[in-house]
Amino acid sequence: MKQSFEKIYGEISSPLFRIMAGYDIANTNLRRFENNICSFHVGNGVFLSVSHNLIFFNNIPRSLTNADYNQIIAASPQPIQQIIQQNYVLDPVTNKFRWNENPQNAQQLLQLFPQIAYDTRYPNLYSKNICKPYLLLQFQQNAFIGNQNLNGRFTNGRYFYEPDINRHTFLVDLILHKIIVSSDIAIYKINEEFSDLFPFIPSIEIDFNIYDIGDSDFYCLQGAPINELGRLLHKSQIEGYIDHFSSQLKFNNQNYIFEGNRYLIKGYFRFGSSGAPYLHYDQVNDQFKVNAVQSEACPLQMMIQGNKDNNAQYVNAIATPLKNIQAELEPLL
Numbered sequence: 001m002k003q004s005f006e007k008i009y010g011e012i013s014s015p016l017f018r019i020m021a022g023y024d025i026a027n028t029n030l031r032r033f034e035n036n037i038c039s040f041h042v043g044n045g046v047f048l049s050v051s052h053n054l055i056f057f058n059n060i061p062r063s064l065t066n067a068d069y070n071q072i073i074a075a076s077p078q079p080i081q082q083i084i085q086q087n088y089v090l091d092p093v094t095n096k097f098r099w100n101e102n103p104q105n106a107q108q109l110l111q112l113f114p115q116i117a118y119d120t121r122y123p124n125l126y127s128k129n130i131c132k133p134y135l136l137l138q139f140q141q142n143a144f145i146g147n148q149n150l151n152g153r154f155t156n157g158r159y160f161y162e163p164d165i166n167r168h169t170f171l172v173d174l175i176l177h178k179i180i181v182s183s184d185i186a187i188y189k190i191n192e193e194f195s196d197l198f199p200f201i202p203s204i205e206i207d208f209n210i211y212d213i214g215d216s217d218f219y220c221l222q223g224a225p226i227n228e229l230g231r232l233l234h235k236s237q238i239e240g241y242i243d244h245f246s247s248q249l250k251f252n253n254q255n256y257i258f259e260g261n262r263y264l265i266k267g268y269f270r271f272g273s274s275g276a277p278y279l280h281y282d283q284v285n286d287q288f289k290v291n292a293v294q295s296e297a298c299p300l301q302m303m304i305q306g307n308k309d310n311n312a313q314y315v316n317a318i319a320t321p322l323k324n325i326q327a328e329l330e331p332l333l
Contacts, residue, residue, distance in 0.1 A: 004286045008204075008221060008279070009231040011139060012146045015041045015204040015290075016221050016231055016277065019049055019188065021122055022134045023062045025157040025171065030094065032062045035122060038222065038275030039135070040290060041203040045190035046332045047135065048322075049275035050295055051179045054122045054186060055249060055256050057114045060106060061130060062099050064088070068130055069097040075118035083112060114251070126176050133174040133188060137201075138167040138229065145200045153197065165229060172197065177332075181248075183324045184258050184295045187332070206333070207280050207289035208323045210261075213238050217283060220267060220294065222276035236267030236278060242318065246296075260324055263292055265317040278319050292319040 007013040021035040039049040073081050087105050088097040113120045125131050144150040158171040173191035224230030242262040249256040278292040298316035
């Protein structure tokens with residue numbers, strides 16, 4: 001196996017990571033994570049992922065300061081106020097209102113939050129510091145990117161050992177830099193407090209070219225088939241081009257529409273692979289570069305025994321070429 005292939009999916013050399021929203025990470029008992037999504041480092045502390053996990057009401061704020069809780073109550077009609085008050089309790093340790101995590105009420109809350117005049121989606125929660133996006137880096141050895149000298153940078157809950165998966169987890173604070181809804185891409189940057197870590201975190205160079213249908217050097221790098229903790233590198237194929245249009249959401253008189261140029265990809269992709277990079281391999285220089293981002297399943301649905309009802313198996317994916325956001329990325333790099 002060529003060293004470049006082994007490097008691109010290796011535990012301490014791969015540019016593929018996960019981003020999650022974290023609440024109260026300094027408190028072991030109250031710490032919560034959600035909104036797990038693929039991401040990859042393109043250098044200079046810049047990480048790319050998708051935006052569709054950010055624009056929908058798909059979360060329940062887990063802990064709120066008094067001020068934020070009161071804003072939500074004030075923004076809610078009377079019947080909704082009562083439901084929120086029944087599901088949030090004041091924690092005497094943190095002096096925050098915390099969701100009681102009653103799963104029976106979760107769906108009801110998810111349906112109610114879009115009806116109030118307070119945006120509970122992640123971009124707004126990030127901007128108010130209610131929760132934060134964190135880069136998760138997980139290793140079998142207790143050494144950040146194989147370097148124990150860097151372990152001391154991870155304080156206040158940013159390091160913990162997870163015995164169930166036998167991994168040492170390190171967290172790096174991120175900032176949501178920009179959402180480009182039309183291309184279904186989100187750009188994150190490492191918080192300046194951790195700028196000294198930029199050179200140590202593996203990254204991959206961007207290739208802004210648009211490649212031909214059937215190109216033989218196209219690959220996908222995503223989470224492993226059983227659990228996204230691992231990584232999988234495999235051949236993919238550009239099967240076509242799409243002038244995409246997909247209306248996703250209307251909120252506060254704003255339409256959220258995915259549109260523009262896309263690749264139609266043929267090849268394996270697993271549930272939860274959104275945000276995974278598609279790579280082009282340069283055989284002459286033995287080098288991978290990232291060319292596109294896994295965005296959506298393409299609804300060209302498989303038929304099994306003449307029936308496609310209740311069948312969620314797809315053989316095609318929709319990927320966003322990074323050419324679409326070249327003007328956004330070049331100043332950051």
